Amino acid sequence: MINFDEFFRQLADSDHPLHPFAEQINTTINSIYTPYSHGDEISWQQAIEQLPELSTESTDLNSSAVTARGAVSENQQQQLHKALMGLHPWRKGPFDLFDVYIDTEWRSDWKWQRVAAHLGSLRYKNILDVGCGSGYHCLRMAGAGANTVVGIDPSLKFLYQFKAINYYTQANNVHLLPLKSEQLPYRMQCFDTVFSMGVLYHRKSPFEHLEELKYTLKPGGQLVLETLVVDGGLHTVLVPDDRYAQMRNVWFLPSCDELLRWVERAGFINAKVVDVDTTKLEEQRSTDWMNYQSLQDFLDPNDHAKTVEGYQAPTRATIIATRK
Numbered sequence: 424m425i426n427f428d429e430f431f432r433q434l435a436d437s438d439h440p441l442h443p444f445a446e447q448i449n450t451t452i453n454s455i456y457t458p459y460s461h462g463d464e465i466s467w468q469q470a471i472e473q474l475p476e477l478s479t480e481s482t483d484l485n486s487s488a489v490t491a492r493g494a495v496s497e498n499q500q501q502q503l504h505k506a507l508m509g510l511h512p513w514r515k516g517p518f519d520l521f522d523v524y525i526d527t528e529w530r531s532d533w534k535w536q537r538v539a540a541h542l543g544s545l546r547y548k549n550i551l552d553v554g555c556g557s558g559y560h561c562l563r564m565a566g567a568g569a570n571t572v573v574g575i576d577p578s579l580k581f582l583y584q585f586k587a588i589n590y591y592t593q594a595n596n597v598h599l600l601p602l603k604s605e606q607l608p609y610r611m612q613c614f615d616t617v618f619s620m621g622v623l624y625h626r627k628s629p630f631e632h633l634e635e636l637k638y639t640l641k642p643g644g645q646l647v648l649e650t651l652v653v654d655g656g657l658h659t660v661l662v663p664d665d666r667y668a669q670m671r672n673v674w675f676l677p678s679c680d681e682l683l684r685w686v687e688r689a690g691f692i693n694a695k696v697v698d699v700d701t702t703k704l705e706e707q708r709s710t711d712w713m714n715y716q717s718l719q720d721f722l723d724p725n726d727h728a729k730t731v732e733g734y735q736a737p738t739r740a741t742i743i744a745t746r747k
């Protein structure tokens with residue numbers, strides 16, 4: 424099972440920025456997470472139990488693959504590979520544990536490289552990563568010197584993947600919780616930076632999401648918002664008829680200008696687009712560690728500028744803004 428003891432142990436310190444919310448977060452987690460009520464959780468737990476005991480001699484949270492190194496035998500590597508494969512599919516990474524390289528579906532390091540260049544220093548910051556997946560970016564934030572990183576994601580399997588990784592990377596200031604942003608305590612106003620990357624388009628109400636993000640931040644805190652956009656000017660928004668790039672749960676894809684307007688109307692200032700990037704086939708692809716379909720299968724085979732549904736191919740913008 425996923426155990427949050429270390430998180431709550433740290434929150435018991437009255438100086439911890441999340442201290443005032445400990446009880447409320449605990450109540451919420453208890454109301455939504457009943458160990459082993461998900462049919463696959465036993466097999467994920469078994470994968471964790473099969474991880475070999477290895478002693479981490481060094482870690483590197485600052486290079487493209489989040490890395491743990493140490494002495495390891497060939498036998499132990501095989502055991503590690505097998506246990507980690509028990510948590511397939513691996514979507515966000517890459518990771519390198521004792522020379523077992525988890526070549527994830529996404530080169531999340533490419534996104535981090537595009538985004539991190541515009542953030543300023545993360546040193547001593549308290550950070551929230553909404554929709555954190557396996558926690559890859561959370562670990563990169565810790566590598567950049569963050570004080571505390573809280574990642575939230577409703578998908579329990581990602582928490583197990585993080586548990587496996589952090590068993591070796593041992594970043595005890597990074598915590599993943601099985602929460603949606605809607606389930607966070609209202610008006611926490613305790614984070615210096617909030618990331619929402621790849622989440623806004625999954626929300627039926629983008630303004631509610633922007634409000635949730637705003638109230639997690641201290642006044643003057645920084646929003647880092649990454650989401651799918653379309654070409655066009657102000658007042659341009661795509662609402663797909665049904666699926667978008669085969670995804671069922673995609674709702675609003677604004678143009679960059681329209682997105683900036685949303686962010687400012689939601690109560691942020693100094694909003695600016697720092698990056699726009701059309702996802703390349705090399706950035707999101709099937710690998711041994713994610714052997715289902717991937718971007719190539721979601722694009723028009725005759726015209727990679729379009730999705731199979733005929734929409735603009737996935738293009739993502741990153742916006743940085745400040746809470747008023």
Ligand SMILES: Nc1ncnc2c1ncn2[C@@H]1O[C@H](C[S@+](CC[C@H]([NH3+])C(=O)[O-])CC(=O)[O-])[C@@H](O)[C@H]1O
Binds near residue numbers: 531555602622625
């Ligand atoms: N309401 C919600 N609250 C919190 N998380 C949510 C919610 N809805 C969906 N998610 C979670 O948001 C993540 C979106 S993926 C981005 C991962 C990472 N950030 C990345 O930038 O690579 C999308 C992509 O593939 O880019 C998933 O893990 C969902 O479970």
